[in-house]
Amino acid sequence: ELLANQIAAGEVIERPASVVKELVENAIDANATQVEIVIENSGLDLIKVIDNGQGIDQAEVPLAFVRHATSKIQDRHDLFNIMTLGFRGEALPSIAAVADVTLQTRTKLADTGFLYQVKGGQVAQEGPTVGRFGTIVAVRSLFYNTPARLKYLKKPQTELSLMVETINHLAMAYPNVALTLSHNGKTLVKTPGNGDLRQVLAVVYDRKTAEKMVAFEGASGHFKVNGYLSLPEQTRSSRSYFAVLVNHRFVKNFSVSNAISAGYGSKLMVGRFPIGAINIELDPLLVDVNVHPQKAEIRLSEEGELTELITQVIANRLRGENL
Ligand code: ADP
Ligand code: MG
Structure with missing residues (x-):
């Protein structure tokens, strides 16, 4: 299963910007209105996405890491369905196949938060935790086990600008979502999330x-x-x-x-x-x-x-x- 996930990862997760895209799309699919993206060392040390969306039920968290378990796609036209960005149930398993992933989530109905950590392709930790409503996904040691991927990456500055571009695209598509991206503590993108596309364009241009x-x-x-x-x-x-x-x-x-x-x-x-x-x-x-x-x-x-x-x-x- 890990190998299958690694192969799938090769298609879905090409570079740090792919991780950013998939995680932020998940946050948007979860109806988040605020999404914060924290990047360290051009995504190789840390990509953390914090959202205020609906969260995941504890029982469903392990399933979210199983390929196609959550597939929403009925036919390929669903790709351009206006309701959800995700459809394959492939992103989280793919990311967890090439990086360490810690997910912390809490729904409105849950008494506590839930923590689930996959390290080296294995569940390393799982259980209740304190936590705010919404979901935090932290991705560390990206491509630790796929040196070919690492080698194929462009200069850190280029990878970073691809992440900024990814966020700019999502920001223009979703002016009603407040998106913040910071790199090594410095804010690079910040949109108001008030639905006004012109104000997003002011950030992008x-x-x-x-x-x-x-x-x-x-x-x-x-x-x-x-x-x-x-x-x-x-x-x-x-x-x-x-x-x-x-x-x-x-x-x-x-x-x-x-x-x-x-x-x-x-x-x-x-x-x-x-x-x-x-x-x-x-x-x-x-x-x-x-x-x-x-x-x-x-x-x-x-x-x-x-x-x-x-x-x-x-x-x-x-x-x-x-x-
Ligand atoms: P997909 O988006 O194609 O369904 P993913 O692998 O990206 O597949 O995510 C798997 C599932 O995990 C999603 O369908 C969703 O139910 C859940 N999920 C992932 N990220 C979040 C999030 N930030 N908030 C709520 N649910 C999430
Ligand atoms: Mg998804």
């Missing part, structure tokens, strides 16, 4: 840029879109700066990115890309099921309808602003 951004929204038969876009002069040299969120998941889609740029038309200089964020709401059935769950790239049916909608909405909005 900078306050001045976000204040100048223009809100937009629109809908067509299959799609609803909304978000904030930068003025034509606020551009970057990389298209990746415009965040695309489909049903609250950060994705990459070349056609969508092109449709955004097309909305700016000739106002955009060659080789420059706008910044901002777009939420796209759609029926999960429209997402191509052949996408790999770990990849951010997605393909959609009715893509032409979506790209036309996006280009129109943005062009109209910029015209409305007399730009």
Whole structure:
């Protein structure tokens, strides 16, 4: 079982940022409104995620560490279900296969908290503990038993920026969740969690840029879109700066990115890309099921309808602003 978990871990947990993504997604799935991420030594010494979500029933905690025991997926369209981010029941077992994990949790109904520790692939400790409501997952000694993974990691600074990027993506997708990320005691990301996407953009980009951004929204038969876009002069040299969120998941889609740029038309200089964020709401059935769950790239049916909608909405909005 440990070997199977290690193989699964190879797919799910590539780097410290994968751990951060999976743990924070779990916190969001548990309806947390505040999530604090504490990182030490670029995630290799410690990744700790503290949430104020619903917690886990004591009896269910061991199951959470068994692969697929908690799988919520019925078919692959559930991937883009708007209700939960997790679906495979694979993250916690995968993390515990390549790191030491201490989980502390308490539901509203429990008299005490519950502590569960997996070390070297074995349950090292389990029992009641004092504790606040919600869940704390602490991951230590990441990749201690998979030296190949360790070797494959990029420079600490790069791994750290990938973790910040992961949190930025989740922050834009969930403006109603207050996210804090600190590294070696220094706060790197802090969002207010008041539901205002513009205030999240102020954290992701900078306050001045976000204040100048223009809100937009629109809908067509299959799609609803909304978000904030930068003025034509606020551009970057990389298209990746415009965040695309489909049903609250950060994705990459070349056609969508092109449709955004097309909305700016000739106002955009060659080789420059706008910044901002777009939420796209759609029926999960429209997402191509052949996408790999770990990849951010997605393909959609009715893509032409979506790209036309996006280009129109943005062009109209910029015209409305007399730009
Ligand atoms: P998945 O998210 O795909 O269900 P995970 O391995 O990430 O699988 O988590 C396993 C299960 O553990 C979840 O389904 C959930 O029931 C529980 N769980 C994990 N983290 C938390 C958390 N922070 N708060 C509440 N429940 C959690
Ligand atoms: Mg999960």
